[in-house]
Amino acid sequence: MLPDQTLLRIPGPTPIPPSVQQAMNEPMIGHRNQETKDLLQTIKPKLKPVFGTEQEVLILAGSGTAGLEAAVVNAVRPGDEALVIVTGAFGDRFVKICDEYGISVHRYDVQWGEAISPETIAAYLANHPDIKAVFATYCETSTGVLNPVQELARVVHQNTDALFIVDGVSCVGGVQTEMDAWGIDILVTGSQKAMMLPPGLTFTAVSERAWQVIEKNERPSFYLDFKRYRDSLANNSTPFTPAISLLFGLKQVLTLLEKEGLNQVYRRHQLMKDMTRNAFRALNIPLLTADEAASPTVTAIKPDDFDPEALRNVLKEEFGLSIAGGQQHLKGKVFRIGHMGYCSPADIVQTISIIETALHNIGKSIELGKGTRAAQEILLKGGF
Amino acid sequence: MLPDQTLLRIPGPTPIPPSVQQAMNEPMIGHRNQETKDLLQTIKPKLKPVFGTEQEVLILAGSGTAGLEAAVVNAVRPGDEALVIVTGAFGDRFVKICDEYGISVHRYDVQWGEAISPETIAAYLANHPDIKAVFATYCETSTGVLNPVQELARVVHQNTDALFIVDGVSCVGGVQTEMDAWGIDILVTGSQKAMMLPPGLTFTAVSERAWQVIEKNERPSFYLDFKRYRDSLANNSTPFTPAISLLFGLKQVLTLLEKEGLNQVYRRHQLMKDMTRNAFRALNIPLLTADEAASPTVTAIKPDDFDPEALRNVLKEEFGLSIAGGQQHLKGKVFRIGHMGYCSPADIVQTISIIETALHNIGKSIELGKGTRAAQEILLKGGF
Numbered sequence: 001m002l003p004d005q006t007l008l009r010i011p012g013p014t015p016i017p018p019s020v021q022q023a024m025n026e027p028m029i030g031h032r033n034q035e036t037k038d039l040l041q042t043i044k045p046k047l048k049p050v051f052g053t054e055q056e057v058l059i060l061a062g063s064g065t066a067g068l069e070a071a072v073v074n075a076v077r078p079g080d081e082a083l084v085i086v087t088g089a090f091g092d093r094f095v096k097i098c099d100e101y102g103i104s105v106h107r108y109d110v111q112w113g114e115a116i117s118p119e120t121i122a123a124y125l126a127n128h129p130d131i132k133a134v135f136a137t138y139c140e141t142s143t144g145v146l147n148p149v150q151e152l153a154r155v156v157h158q159n160t161d162a163l164f165i166v167d168g169v170s171c172v173g174g175v176q177t178e179m180d181a182w183g184i185d186i187l188v189t190g191s192q193k194a195m196m197l198p199p200g201l202t203f204t205a206v207s208e209r210a211w212q213v214i215e216k217n218e219r220p221s222f223y224l225d226f227k228r229y230r231d232s233l234a235n236n237s238t239p240f241t242p243a244i245s246l247l248f249g250l251k252q253v254l255t256l257l258e259k260e261g262l263n264q265v266y267r268r269h270q271l272m273k274d275m276t277r278n279a280f281r282a283l284n285i286p287l288l289t290a291d292e293a294a295s296p297t298v299t300a301i302k303p304d305d306f307d308p309e310a311l312r313n314v315l316k317e318e319f320g321l322s323i324a325g326g327q328q329h330l331k332g333k334v335f336r337i338g339h340m341g342y343c344s345p346a347d348i349v350q351t352i353s354i355i356e357t358a359l360h361n362i363g364k365s366i367e368l369g370k371g372t373r374a375a376q377e378i379l380l381k382g383g384f
Numbered sequence: 385m386l387p388d389q390t391l392l393r394i395p396g397p398t399p400i401p402p403s404v405q406q407a408m409n410e411p412m413i414g415h416r417n418q419e420t421k422d423l424l425q426t427i428k429p430k431l432k433p434v435f436g437t438e439q440e441v442l443i444l445a446g447s448g449t450a451g452l453e454a455a456v457v458n459a460v461r462p463g464d465e466a467l468v469i470v471t472g473a474f475g476d477r478f479v480k481i482c483d484e485y486g487i488s489v490h491r492y493d494v495q496w497g498e499a500i501s502p503e504t505i506a507a508y509l510a511n512h513p514d515i516k517a518v519f520a521t522y523c524e525t526s527t528g529v530l531n532p533v534q535e536l537a538r539v540v541h542q543n544t545d546a547l548f549i550v551d552g553v554s555c556v557g558g559v560q561t562e563m564d565a566w567g568i569d570i571l572v573t574g575s576q577k578a579m580m581l582p583p584g585l586t587f588t589a590v591s592e593r594a595w596q597v598i599e600k601n602e603r604p605s606f607y608l609d610f611k612r613y614r615d616s617l618a619n620n621s622t623p624f625t626p627a628i629s630l631l632f633g634l635k636q637v638l639t640l641l642e643k644e645g646l647n648q649v650y651r652r653h654q655l656m657k658d659m660t661r662n663a664f665r666a667l668n669i670p671l672l673t674a675d676e677a678a679s680p681t682v683t684a685i686k687p688d689d690f691d692p693e694a695l696r697n698v699l700k701e702e703f704g705l706s707i708a709g710g711q712q713h714l715k716g717k718v719f720r721i722g723h724m725g726y727c728s729p730a731d732i733v734q735t736i737s738i739i740e741t742a743l744h745n746i747g748k749s750i751e752l753g754k755g756t757r758a759a760q761e762i763l764l765k766g767g768f
Contacts, residue, residue, distance in 0.1 A: 006411045006413065008411070008412055008413070008414065010414045010417075012625075013412045013413070013414065013415060013625065013628060014412065015411065015412055016411075016412050016629075021409055024408065024409075024629070025405055025408075025409070027390045027392070027399065027400070028390075028392055028397045028398065028399055028400050028576075028582060029390065029392070029397070029706075030392065030394045030397065030706050030708070031397060031583065032708075033394075033706055060446075061445065061446050061447045061450070061583065061584050062444075062445050062446045062450065062607065063445045063607070063624035063625045063626070063627075064624070064625065065606070065607050065623075065624040065625075066445070066446065066450075066607045066624070069605065069606050069607045073605075096606065097606045100604075100605065100606045190625070192412075192625060192628075198412060198627065198628055198629035198630075199415065199445065199625040199626065199627050199628055200445050200584045200627030200628075200629070200630060220484075221453065221457075221484065221605060222449070222453050222480065222481045222484045223446065223447070223449050223450045223453045223608075224607075239449075240447035240448070240449040240450070241396075241397065241447045241448065241449075241574070241576060241583040242447070242583060243447075243582065243583050243584030243627070243630075244397060244576075244582055244583055244584075245400075245408070245582035245584070245629070245630075246582075246584060246627075246629075316417075322413075322414050322417055324414070324416075
């Protein structure tokens with residue numbers, strides 16, 4: 001192993017681009033000074049296309065979970081009925097948060113590794129007319145599923161007046177997201193995934209319809225009160241001291257996204273997904289998800305003849321490469337490769353070829369280079 | 385003005401030491417990897433002396449206000465009576481948070497610029513036996529007052545069974561704090577003041593007595609639930625993705641504090657306070673606070689014959705020096721100099737002499753060098 005080499009291929013936190021790291025080294029500034037106002041003014045319009053919205057994107061200091069909780073606290077009142085569609089560990093987190101606030105939760109479980117079927121949800125909603133909010137996960141980090149939020153938004157609005165609230169933490173910024181056009185009412189993401197920053201910021205955008213509900217709700221939390229963030233942001237400010245170093249970085253992230261072009265960013269993520277999946281398919285190592293359900297940002301692999309933890313240990317110790325294991329009941333049964341944010345097709349080829357080598361180390365018999373070649377073929381075909 | 389020179393002398397955010405900035409450039413790591421566990425394990429014991437506690441110090445990603453709200457949410461139940469002692473803008477914030485949660489608030493206002501009198505509070509508490517929590521601000525950032533929390537803790541515990549909850553955001557790390565010995569039940573601070581980090585972390589320690597109350601409380605928030613942080617920290621982990629780059633920095637901050645020695649850190653802050661106050665006294669420019677009430681971390685000055693905003697503008701434009709203005713009803717009436725964290729007596733001499741120059745610029749007649757000399761005299765006497 002090369003000392004000081006770390007290869008971070010988990011589904012977040014993700015590596016920080018050098019120019020973003022550099023930007024975060026700007027000398028500290030006063031949070032009520034003009035510099036901070038200028039920073040927020042620059043950031044505001046550039047965040048909107050990432051969410052696909054004309055609404056301002058609110059920026060909170062906190063983990064992604066703070067953003068998810070803020071969505072619950074602001075949009076749903078204790079006693080309200082809410083449908084939470086659970087496709088993995090992060091849907092489950094929405095349930096826990098709703099439970100904490102005395103929301104009457106309808107929990108709809110989808111088998112881990114499968115995507116939500118909009119038709120089933122349409123039928124469910126038709127039978128439950130009092131549901132005030134529907135919660136879904138865009139990319140379910142624990143399984144690598146990308147749920148069809150566009151279609152889900154449609155069936156939610158066709159069948160109910162409920163708000164449609166989406167956890168986009170592990171994909172927004174890497175996957176096309178058209179919040180306004182699709183009809184997502186609240187969309188949350190975090191800084192440490194496709195947004196290429198260290199953890200510590202959570203972003204939320206809120207539709208006009210959701211603002212109307214929020215305005216009527218009486219007692220949200222203080223720190224998580226969206227209205228305070230909206231009102232401050234209108235003056236290029238924040239209600240509480242913002243995480244300034246991360247905002248420095250964010251400005252540069254948005255410049256990078258603009259430079260590459262969002263469409264190309266999304267195409268790159270699709271390509272990395274296809275390369276990864278094709279590689280494991282070539283190696284005859286089963287993927288957890290079907291092609292139509294697969295996220296461009298993270299791939300879960302479910303081997304049937306070796307221990308994922310043994311592979312992860314060798315990767316970490318011999319190559320400094322971190323990949324993720326499974327969560328909850330998938331612990332020890334899957335491994336997950338993050339391919340989002342500051343990650344390129346070149347990084348995927350490297351990751352696959354290291355994994356092939358490590359598989360040999362743990363005694364799994366494969367044809368060396370076969371997966372890598374399969375990834376290369378996709379790369380060539382993709383015309384990247 | 386020298387391009388690219390910024391002199392940040394506001395009461396937070398404060399400048400970042402170069403080695404801390406450097407530490408935050410470590411390559412990103414997985415939040416569930418061994419590296420993060422090692423990081424937290426190193427940090428944990430070194431945070432305790434800063435708080436003066438044997439309890440673990442919990443680390444949340446968020447602004448200081450998130451920590452203040454967490455203290456309210458965890459320790460007080462809706463309907464409970466609480467006494468909030470308000471000595472300025474940040475005591476006022478505690479009231480707003482308590483109001484948000486339906487807590488029955490007794491608000492005790494002290495004139496801005498004065499410290500809380502423990503005797504008065506003792507009498508108040510004797511007449512209000514049902515108070516479950518007393519909230520106070522250690523250093524009131526808006527006025528530069530350091531409240532006598534040690535004596536307050538004593539009178540709170542002598543007169544009631546209430547928990548004593550302290551906002552230490554703008555002084556912990558720069559002022560001696562003996563949470564356990566004094567009897568503070570919950571102590572909150574932030575990263576961007578005396579802790580020499582960018583904003584984005586909030587720290588809290590909780591006494592045994594407070595944990596007993598918290599255990600009995602039924603429904604705190606999800607993200608702000610202290611129990612989750614405590615249980616995760618026991619395994620050198622966090623319940624939600626931590627702000628990893630700030631943790632890298634924190635480790636180095638704690639090394640710096642250890643190297644200088646906490647007693648010397650506190651002595652340095654006392655000295656910077658005395659230098660600043662002596663300078664303005666020599667210049668015949670009135671201080672907002674009396675000597676016995678003055679904080680070692682921030683000084684508020686209330687001129688009677690020039691406009692503080694005019695001074696601040698010249699300082700910013702001509703010298704790149706930021707100082708703070710007044711908040712709420714002190715807006716336009718005071719200016720505030722932060723002297724905490726990565727700030728030395730040499731920086732104070734510089735600040736004073738720049739301010740003298742700028743005072744000339746705005747037409748205030750003073751003897752140039754008089755304030756600087758008064759600061760130097762304190763420095764020499766202080767035997768720094």
